[in-house]
Amino acid sequence: MTYIITDPCVGTCDTACVEVCPVDCIHGPDDPEGAGEEAKDPDFDATGKQLYINPEECIDCGACEPECPVDAIYDEEEVPEEYSANIAPNYEFFGQEAPE
Numbered sequence: 001m002t003y004i005i006t007d008p009c010v011g012t013c014d015t016a017c018v019e020v021c022p023v024d025c026i027h028g029p030d031d032p033e034g035a036g037e038e039a040k041d042p043d044f045d046a047t048g049k050q051l052y053i054n055p056e057e058c059i060d061c062g063a064c065e066p067e068c069p070v071d072a073i074y075d076e077e078e079v080p081e082e083y084s085a086n087i088a089p090n091y092e093f094f095g096q097e098a099p100e
Contacts, residue, residue, distance in 0.1 A: 006083035008072035017064035025057035
């Protein structure tokens with residue numbers, strides 16, 4: 001499985017999760033290959049944007065989850081109902097299809 005970044009990340013784009021990921025699978029908010037680099041720019045405007053975890057690259061280690069300062073990261077199987085709509089966009093950001 002994978003981890004999913006949910007709504008609390010929107011407008012934050014904190015890159016603490018990016019820094020601890022051992023396989024560099026966290027990308028965005030605009031570049032699906034960028035490893036969150038644009039979010040590290042001091043002039044970056046995070047309004048309406050978030051980071052994403054590439055499901056094909058994620059090794060399900062969970063290192064990112066405790067680092068998120070806004071508690072936006074969940075194991076895909078444990079995403080709260082209120083954030084379930086965030087699952088498909090996480091896959092779609094990378095041109096992938098979410099499992100049913």
